Amino acid sequence: MVCAYSDSKMSTLAHTRIKMYRTVARQLHGVVPCWVCGKHVSLEDATLEHIQPRSEGGSSHQENLAISHAVCNHQRHAQQPA
Numbered sequence: 023m024v025c026a027y028s029d030s031k032m033s034t035l036a037h038t039r040i041k042m043y044r045t046v047a048r049q050l051h052g053v054v055p056c057w058v059c060g061k062h063v064s065l066e067d068a069t070l071e072h073i074q075p076r077s078e079g080g081s082s083h084q085e086n087l088a089i090s091h092a093v094c095n096h097q098r099h100a101q102q103p104a
C-alpha cells in the first residue's frame with residue numbers, strides 16, 4: 023500500500039463515486055437509494071460509504087463501497103443518538 027498520494031487517492035474515490043452512481047442509476051432507472059436511509063440520493067449529495075470501515079481493514083474497492091447521503095454518512099460516523 024502506498025500512502026503518499028492522498029490527493030490522487032481522493033480523486034480516484036471521487037471518480038469511483040460518479041461511476042458507481044451512474045451504474046446504480048442505470049440499473050434502477052434513475053433511482054439511487056441511500057445505503058443508510060434508503061431514500062433517493064442526488065449526485066451532488068452522494069458520498070461513498072465504506073461498508074466495512076477502513077480502520078477495520080475494509081478496502082476501497084467497489085464491493086466494499088455503497089452510496090449514501092453526505093448527511094447520513096456523517097451521522098453514521100459520528101454515532102450520535104438520534
Ligand SMILES: [Zn+2]
Binds near residue numbers: 057058060061090091
Ligand atoms: Zn440517506
